[in-house]
Amino acid sequence: MVNLGSVTKSIFPAQEKTVSERDLDWAVVQRVQAGNVGAFDQLVHKYREHIFSVIYNMTSNREDASDLTQDTFIKAFQAIARFKGKSSFFTWIYRIAINTTMTFLKKRNRRRFISYEKINEEVSTSEIFERLTAKNRSEKGALVSELQEKLNDALQKLSPKHRTVVILHEIEGLEHAEIAEITKVSVGTVRSRLHYAKQQLQSYLQDYIG
Amino acid sequence: MADTNNAQEKEIKVEDLLRLKRAERPNDAFWNTFDRELHQRMLQTLVKKDPWYLQLLRGVSGRIAQTTAVGAAAAFLALMMLRPVFVDSAQPVSSPTFAKQVAEVLSSAPVEVAMSDLDTTLTPDYQIEAIRSTSSGLDVGYTREYAHDTFEVATYDSAAYVTDTASFAGTGLATALVY
Numbered sequence: 001m002v003n004l005g006s007v008t009k010s011i012f013p014a015q016e017k018t019v020s021e022r023d024l025d026w027a028v029v030q031r032v033q034a035g036n037v038g039a040f041d042q043l044v045h046k047y048r049e050h051i052f053s054v055i056y057n058m059t060s061n062r063e064d065a066s067d068l069t070q071d072t073f074i075k076a077f078q079a080i081a082r083f084k085g086k087s088s089f090f091t092w093i094y095r096i097a098i099n100t101t102m103t104f105l106k107k108r109n110r111r112r113f114i115s116y117e118k119i120n121e122e123v124s125t126s127e128i129f130e131r132l133t134a135k136n137r138s139e140k141g142a143l144v145s146e147l148q149e150k151l152n153d154a155l156q157k158l159s160p161k162h163r164t165v166v167i168l169h170e171i172e173g174l175e176h177a178e179i180a181e182i183t184k185v186s187v188g189t190v191r192s193r194l195h196y197a198k199q200q201l202q203s204y205l206q207d208y209i210g
Numbered sequence: 211m212a213d214t215n216n217a218q219e220k221e222i223k224v225e226d227l228l229r230l231k232r233a234e235r236p237n238d239a240f241w242n243t244f245d246r247e248l249h250q251r252m253l254q255t256l257v258k259k260d261p262w263y264l265q266l267l268r269g270v271s272g273r274i275a276q277t278t279a280v281g282a283a284a285a286f287l288a289l290m291m292l293r294p295v296f297v298d299s300a301q302p303v304s305s306p307t308f309a310k311q312v313a314e315v316l317s318s319a320p321v322e323v324a325m326s327d328l329d330t331t332l333t334p335d336y337q338i339e340a341i342r343s344t345s346s347g348l349d350v351g352y353t354r355e356y357a358h359d360t361f362e363v364a365t366y367d368s369a370a371y372v373t374d375t376a377s378f379a380g381t382g383l384a385t386a387l388v389y
Contacts, residue, residue: 074252147230
């Protein structure tokens with residue numbers, strides 16, 4: 001049995017960010033600013049999965065998420081000369097990603113094309129999934145698909161602002177203060193949005209909770 | 211088996227369900243394509259330049275803006291430095307009393323006055339010109355008072371003015387300027 005918590009912690013180092021992490025990024029940024037374009041690849045490889053994850057969960061469409069993730073890195077690349085290092089590169093790139101996605105969602109309006117990403121197999125062996133299977137007495141494969149659809153559906157029912165906070169905190173594992181910095185709202189607002197969003201999700205997903 | 215039973219007893223929360231979303235991850239093939247496409251787009255960004263007319267426009271507008279800003283700043287400074295001079299000299303002109311006096315002078319038409327009408331009792335002053343008769347009616351010599359200077363218009367037969375008659379031969383008048 002795989003403990004999903006420990007797996008996710010290793011693939012989401014955002015939870016373990018330190019000052020040195022910020023310094024490392026800043027050093028790479030300075031190399032890019034000095035003309036070493038290739039150094040930008042390091043930043044892309046470090047953050048592409050996190051950025052993609054945020055955008056994918058915001059849009060529930062893997063093709064849109066792929067395009068918007070690329071857009072995010074292109075925008076960052078074009079603007080990196082102006083990046084002064086006042087905030088961390090991590091905060092900065094997340095902010096670009098969120099703003100790019102928000103603009104996209106506004107243009108998309110009510111039209112929604114769902115295209116889910118394939119769920120990693122390790123989820124079916126996770127502790128949570130074992131409990132869900134036992135609780136619902138369903139076949140694992142069917143439950144995975146059903147749950148994926150229900151979760152994405154529930155997230156899409158939230159407003160983009162509430163969705164952003166939930167995704168950044170519960171899926172990306174960011175702290176309230178980090179989310180506040182990215183979204184440029186107070187920590188209190190982040191907490192309040194998170195509380196409200198969780199209440200909404202609880203009502204949408206009550207069949208699986210308890 | 212005991213582990214499974216314990217797991218079933220635990221409550222499932224929203225947070226637990228959301229954590230499952232972390233497992234929705236693209237595979238390596240996806241990232242290979244992603245990297246290739248991103249590199250192409252980055253190259254396009256590097257190579258892509260604005261059309262020549264946009265570059266020219268940007269250059270010219272930048273130069274114009276720069277020149278205008280410097281010129282405006284210099285003009286402002288000069289104005290601020292010269293302002294007291296303008297203010298002092300302009301004050302009387304802008305005074306309503308002075309403007310009224312000027313308007314009166316400009317609007318008044320010249321008046322012809324016969325010599326016999328001149329008031330002989332006038333005393334000279336230094337504000338307004340006074341022309342007065344200096345002797346009897348036969349004597350056509352007049353004195354004009356201009357504060358410190360006086361000039362007399364004298365008759366032709368005056369020996370004192372003979373030297374001046376040449377230039378006034380046609381008029382029969384001689385002029386002597388007395389300072």
